[in-house]
Amino acid sequence: MDEQFWSDHKAQNDTSQEACLLNIITEYNTIMYDKLACLTFSLGGEVYIQELITSAHPQRCLEVFSIDLKIFLTLSSWLEDNIILKQSRNHFSIHQKLAIFLQIVGKRNSNWDLQETFQYLGATISLVFYEVLATLLILHKKTITLPNASEPLDSRIADDTKYFLYFENWLRALDGTHLLAHLPSVIVPLYRNRKGWLSQNVLGVCRMDLM
Template structure:
C-alpha cells in the first residue's frame, strides 16, 4: 500500500471516530435533558409531609374548645358551619375530590383573620401555593355573591324612622328623615408594579378607595370596592349614584343620607355646613 493510500485510510478512520464520539456525546446530552425534565416535572419530592393535614386541623378546631376555634377562625364552630352550608347550597362553592368545603372556607378565613402570607398558609394546610391561591379566589367569589344579598338596607323603602333617632330628643324631629350615612375609606393593597401609580394615595403606598353606606344600627347597607386610591371621593360618589348597574339604594323623596364634606351637594345627600365646627363632645 503506497503512502497516499495510507494517509487516506487514516483520514477515514479519524472521521469515523469523530462521528462516533459526537454520537455518544449527543446520547449523553439527551439522557441529561430527559433526567432533568423527569426530576423537575414528573417526579417531585413531597414537600408537605406533615401528619396533621389541613382537613384534620380544621376538624380538630371545630371539635375542640370553642375559644380556640374563635381565636383562630374569628368565629365559633356553629357560625363557621353555617357559613360553609350557605356558601355551598346558595352561592355555588363546590368541594374538590381531595378538599372539602370546610377546609376551603378555613383557608379563606385563616388568611383574612391573621393576614397570613401564602407560604405560611401552605405549611398550615399542607397544600401548594398554587392550590392555596386558587381556593382563596373560589371562596372570595362565593363571598362576593353572598355579600350582595347581605349588604342591603333592612327596610328597602325607608318608611320607618330609625329607633336611634326616634328615641333621642337631640335628633327628633330634626333628622327623622335621615336614613343613614355614606363615607369613603382607603385600604392598603398589593398590586402589580405597573399599576401602582394609579393606586398610590396620599401616603405614597397603593390603596383602594372604598365607598360604604351604613344605617343607624351601624350595619353596612352598601359597599363599593375597586376604585384606585388616586380617585377622588366625589368622582366615586357621582359615578355610584348615577350608574344603575351598581344598584345603590337611593333615598326616596323626602329622605336623605348624611355624607362627608368631600362629596358634592345633591338632593337627598346632606353635607356638613362648611366652616362650621361641630361640638362632637356633646354627642
C-alpha cells in the first residue's frame, strides 16, 4: 500500500516537473524568438530630421533642438570639419547624432522617447549620446582660450595675507547671472525663469583688472 502510494506520488511529481519545465521552455522561446517587432516606422529618424531642417518653421526647430536652426547647422558642420564625428556606415548622419544628444540634454527626453522618434534600439541611442559627448568635450580646447597658469598672481592677492591664504592659485573670477531679456512673443515661454520674469542666463569670466 505504502509502496503504491509513493510510486503514484513520484509519478505525479515527475509529471508536474515536466509540465513546469515545458512551460518555462515555451515562455523563453516566446520571449527570445517570437518577438513582436516594436520599431516598425519605415521612415525613421533621418527623414524626420531632414524634414525638420529643410522645411520646418524656425520655432519648431528651436523647440526640438533647444537651439536655433542656424546654430544647429553651424555646430554640425564644425563637428564634421574639425572633429572625428562622422556619418556612420548605416547612414546615421551627424544631424541625427547631434539632434539625439540635444534632445537628451536640452529636453530631458528618455532613451525610449528617442527610440520611438528615431527608430533605433536603446543601445544605439546610448552609443550615439556618448559619441557626441566625447566629441563636444574636445570643442572647448579649440574655441576657448584658457588662462595661462604661468600668469603672475595679481598683487592685490599676492600682497594681502588675508586673501592669499584662500586665493593662492586664483586665475579668473567666474559667476553666473540672469540678464533681463526682451523677446518676440513666440519664444517668450522658453526664457521665463523660475522667478517669473524673462531673462537670459549668462556665465561671466573676468580678470582681476576688470573687477
